[in-house]
Amino acid sequence: MRLWPQAWGAVGSAWRECFPLQGHEVARWFPGHMAKGLKKMQSSLKQVDCVIEVHDARISFHAHIPLSGRNPLFQELLGLKPHLLVLNKMDLADLTEQQRIVQHLEGKGLKNVIFTNCIKDENIKLIIPEVTELIKCSYRYHRAENLEYCIMVVGVPNVGKSSLINSLRRQHLRTARVLFAERTINGLKEVYVCERPLMFLLDTPGVLAPRIESVETGLKLALCGTVLDHLVGEETMADYLLYTLNRHGLFGYVQHYGLASACDHIEQVLKSVAVKLGKTRKVKVLTGTGNVNVIQPDYAMAARDFLRTFRKGLLGQVMLDRDLLPAC
Numbered sequence: 001m002r003l004w005p006q007a008w009g010a011v012g013s014a015w016r017e018c019f020p021l022q023g024h025e026v027a028r029w030f031p032g033h034m035a036k037g038l039k040k041m042q043s044s045l046k047q048v049d050c051v052i053e054v055h056d057a058r059i060s061f062h063a064h065i066p067l068s069g070r071n072p073l074f075q076e077l078l079g080l081k082p083h084l085l086v087l088n089k090m091d092l093a094d095l096t097e098q099q100r101i102v103q104h105l106e107g108k109g110l111k112n113v114i115f116t117n118c119i120k121d122e123n124i125k126l127i128i129p130e131v132t133e134l135i136k137c138s139y140r141y142h143r144a145e146n147l148e149y150c151i152m153v154v155g156v157p158n159v160g161k162s163s164l165i166n167s168l169r170r171q172h173l174r175t176a177r178v179l180f181a182e183r184t185i186n187g188l189k190e191v192y193v194c195e196r197p198l199m200f201l202l203d204t205p206g207v208l209a210p211r212i213e214s215v216e217t218g219l220k221l222a223l224c225g226t227v228l229d230h231l232v233g234e235e236t237m238a239d240y241l242l243y244t245l246n247r248h249g250l251f252g253y254v255q256h257y258g259l260a261s262a263c264d265h266i267e268q269v270l271k272s273v274a275v276k277l278g279k280t281r282k283v284k285v286l287t288g289t290g291n292v293n294v295i296q297p298d299y300a301m302a303a304r305d306f307l308r309t310f311r312k313g314l315l316g317q318v319m320l321d322r323d324l325l326p327a328c
């Protein structure tokens, strides 16, 4: 829900112009355990006709950052394959500037882009015809004689790769009958998704670019559930979320939590959230007369709820990359 600040008595409020990023070590948030997954993907690429890269639509501008940064060979092979970019979770994204996003991505060489919602199967039917066309227009090397298509689905963790595969199966397989025994290629599961044309998708583990360009990018990825929240810190993430919502004029949180007004101070917001949810905790305080138990708002629980509510889309649709949109 988009409301203007004055609706909540915040007339004249100046929202923070920037978020304090110092003191955060982004490298620590993104564990380097992804090399194994990359290796499996790299060795399977020769048996693949097309790559579907899935990204979170809320961070569309980061979609041109190659997943494969560390491994030039993988990147090279990936570059030879037809490529479709799926910007998923469109239901959670503010797509007011969809046209400009698509133009920006085209400028970066990403010409085939489809926005999807895998929960409601929105735009899913566009994928197989697009992939088929891309393969038909490409050179398949030694696979030219092969009548079945093998598509690799890649993307950072939690963007909806498995959901996309399930959604494609829902849309294209009329029968629950298992027509093909499950196969694996280099340990990656191959899933039957379509009969005509005969198409299999290769599910891959979520893989992140080895180096995240900035703390702010790290925070955006974290808000999208790409890393475990506790590695970044729920309260830091909640603060970055509040900063973003206020800057974007998204004050749905005020109504959702029954706050008196919009506010840019995370501590105050989390306090109100905790009180509203009845989340308190006992803390021992040392006084002159000994230990006393004091009831305090549970800020950690409140931060978790704030993030969960945002991820369910209950605080409004957001484009986390809005600041990166090039000026017209």
Ligand SMILES: Nc1nc2c(ncn2[C@@H]2O[C@H](COP(=O)(O)OP(=O)(O)OP(=O)(O)O)[C@@H](O)[C@H]2O)c(=O)[nH]1
Pocket (backbone or CB within 6 Å): 088, 089, 090, 091, 092, 116, 117, 118, 119, 120, 155, 156, 157, 158, 159, 160, 161, 162, 163, 164, 205, 206, 207, 313
């Ligand atoms: N709102 C919304 N949620 C989605 C959509 N697609 C997937 N999800 C949710 O996003 C979460 C992650 O989806 P997965 O399909 O497990 O993502 P993944 O990319 O396979 O995750 P990894 O295996 O960790 O790499 C799940 O809770 C899904 O229900 C979508 O289009 N909209």
